[in-house]
Amino acid sequence: MHKIVSAIFLAENIKKIEIEAPRIAKKRKAGQFIMIRVGQSGERVPLTIADSDPEKGTITIIVQGMGKSTRELNTKEAGDTISDIVGPLGTPSHIEKFGTAVSIGGGVGTAIAYPTAVALKEAGNYVITINGARSKELVILENEMKAVSDEAYITTDDGSYGFHGFVTQKLQELIDSGKTIDYVLAIGPIPMMRAIAEVTRPYNIKTMVSLNPIMVDGTGMCGGCRVTVDNQIKFACVDGPEFDAHQVDFTNLTDRNKLYLPEEKKSAEAFAHKCNLQSAGLQYLLDLSLCHHDFPAVDLCRDGFFCINTPSFLIEITMATQHITTKERFAIPRQEMPAQKADVRNKNFKEVNLGYTPELAQKEALRCIQCKDPACIKGCPVNIKIDQFIKLIADGNFLGAARKIKEDNVLPAICGRVCPQEDQCEKTCILTKKHTSVAIGNLERFAADYERETGNVELPTVKASTGKKIAVIGSGPAGLSCANDLIQLGHSVTVFEALHELGGVLVYGIPEFRLPKEIVKSEIDGLKKLGVNFITNAVAGRSITVDELLKEEGFDAVFIGVGAGLPWFLGIPGENLLGVYSANEFLTRVNLMKSYQFPENDTPVFNCKGKNVAVFGGGNTAMDAVRTAKRLGAEHAYIVYRRSEAEMPARLEEVHHAREEGIEFLMLMNPLEFVGNEQQWLTGAKCLRMELGEPDESGRRRPVPIKGSEFILPIDMAVISIGNGSNPLIKQTTPDIEVSKRDTIVVDMNTMATSKDDVYAGGDIVTGGATVILAMGAGRTAAKAIHEKLTGIETVQPV
């Protein structure tokens, strides 16, 4: 929580708010911004930092109440708090001695132009400021601008103050007067910035604009803020927000910023209505949900969806497990995982799989023939003692089973749900030779759920303090497993997370229906009880750097487990049309920001109801995205994949579930171009049919285009799910960490040590997109190496 120190209106609807944020105040530079989440159901909104006071530990923002979030922010007073602030984000303004520099602010953009004008002055420039507003009452920061300017001009559209006209006219007047201008920075509404670009273009004056596209995370993770600059896609939050005005595609920026206009209007109206009721003393109407006026009904996940006809599991089972013969074990069929009915679950976000009952779990456990040399253990990346925990389940000792698993796996309830066991432990189960493998993942999940649901979670012992401090960057599976091992070994551990919630990909990437967030929270709560310190809203490479952690904050080692969060796009025409998402953005909106509960939660997402949605890709993330679209009401939800189903990398269970839920699989199809209407909304994907040729370097049969087979697939929304690259922030701010050609961090795989002393890395940032359990294994390997390096004490296993 961040306390508001002061809040005053500068003009109607424009408020200056000073907030406690010491870390940001210390680091912020001109041109940088923060993401702010006003309350628990709020959206993440980017706002530029107008000023900061490192001594006081405060930052100042200037907010114009436009949408719901900014209006809500403007109702805040001194002493109130704000849930989340993350920053400073974005690349700072490039400041040098240009000569004569003109800083132009339009409306509330003046608040952003101000710190840059200060920095330009400090760099020795002759600074001219032009501060534009619609009328005199809306002029802000006049005195502050004058104080840093060699020449300062105010313009008003209505002529009520200063120069009568637009900022562009004033700029043109200055140019026409023969003044040499070397640099222009313009910040304000898009039409103003576009017009400035056209004024300076003929004179070849270097002109920068600070762009304000829609953002979700602000950390380079979703691609929602993408803009076209010099015909290339750039992410405004990490590559910008300032770009060369003469290279920006303003048409596309304008179109993309219209994406959620209807939703924003609805949300702002609902907020205004709420304020009216409150000020009329009618809060009780809201509390009692009696007032539905203007609140659009959210008809998903509201009520009545969890009506599962659970089969009756009347299983007679002998508890005398020791006496069952191998033949009898073979005779037991693999126990099916109970699940919600497909036509029920495809309309809700509750978990699909319901978990084994104790009877089912015991029956399944009896199938394990307790091999002398269990191959399944070798198939598990963290070598869980599978035979032992399954025997404990068969014996009815469910808590014992959970604790046995936890000797090797800190997140069993998560792994039991999302690990691809069929390609790991279950693949190597001896039973697969003649039968189906033991359902190891289902049993792992059962034991973990039993321990948690019966309130019997037992904390492991923590060794005496070593006095060593370790920073873990990223709270996904790699970071959590590393933190778990290190805390138990007696180290002080602090985990830094970029988002406002802990769990990394487990919370923003994997949907609730596959991994309920309460499971992730409960596993993380366990780590908190052990003493792990968690800091949210801390972006590595922006809020903190690896060098700062080692040199200024006194950490003895750093583990980087930030995942692979930079979404790849197809690189085909039309990818910036409205309605084209990366899977990261779509899933982050729905999973992290709970946009399926819009407008109760402020973050909107494309309204899929009755629409055709295509997800391009064939992995688990693609399955998550397409099943999410179906739950949001899509009429047709397609998977479009360029190879055949046999080559799809998604887990069989996910494909099976998706098909049951009505997902349509369009195989051997490759998108060539997205097409749209005059308003720039997506209307279809031009696709080419393929056939399978010879195997390629991956061993899968290569898709070969069928000439002349192009056709248009009519769709309203597209989700690109073809994988992720590495977020560039760590590389940019820690150049002495060696990275590969793919920008992944290079490590010694035996220790996960990077090329930089005392810095380790693991998970997707090292391997590229992989599995939860592999990331956890890497976290544990690093923990072991860190412990040995810091203490000189060798450990066979981390714990």
Ligand code: FES
């Ligand atoms: Fe920029 Fe998500 S907001 S990548």
